[in-house]
Amino acid sequence: MGIREADLGELTARDSLRRLVTAYSRAVDRRDFALLRSLYHDDAHEVHGDMFVGGPDAYVAFVEKALSNYAATAHYVVNTSFEIDGDHAEGEVYKINYHRTLGPDAHEVITGSRSLDRYRRDNGEWRFMGRSITLDWSTKRGVDADAYRDFAAGSPPGRPGPDDLSYEVLKLFGRFST
Template structure:
């Protein structure tokens, strides 16, 4: 009985760590936190964001500079997540909606390719190409996760797309509404919050 309770508690703790890992990835991307993003992958991990398998560290090298250059803000929202555990390996399917607020419609091709971008932008008046634009995608992360020395990280992450949406941004996007703004660096209010929780609170 005691061994059974211990095993169940161990599984609960593993699932909690994997849930935190999935959230840390989203936070790393949305806050453009390079160290946090890299900490979610093993150094030899592979990432496939729709263009085939590539080294995950190369993905990290590329993605945050791209987001800083082309996006005013991003938000990755995760929902349903199914995780199966097999010793030091885990497999997860997690639903995600990625919202991308582009500084200009001309940046759309960075995310969908030039042919798709031209097809999408052709449905809107030409002046919209220099105005902020929204690109959103719904999909699922298909993850292989490994535990090494007690730590869980992605060994292979694949993103499959279920739908995409793109249109001119609401004028409200650029309006200062007098509220605390989110930031994509350590000046974001969340860093002070977690730092105040003590050692290990901030990541």
């Protein structure tokens, strides 16, 4: 008994949606704003509570400005649930988000959130149509600079932008950046 074509189509859609939501994390953490913009349909709508409501171009500008306050960010997708109906889908994406501020009094903000997403597939490609973010929990603490020196000594630190080691080591990932 083989895989039915309908089942294969759903598996492919789920994989494409998972790749889309993880590409969002990469785009934000590497500050690849061209990649971030490419993940949205032109008529998409983003809602980040009272911080931001608007379309994709304004959202990318908002993210770029917001990230200028952080030395590092890491957005981890930990759980996904997708409902697919033809070329439309919805998703609830659980995330753990890390933000380390700049400066001598730097602190770390770690949150658990969910993005409540709507997606549309055009010409075989899934993109965001709408995203609403909900915060489930948050914690804030001072940065322990010694921890960054002591742990995994010799490993290069992750960096926002094209100086990150991933751009040198993972050559296939460059095809997603513009």
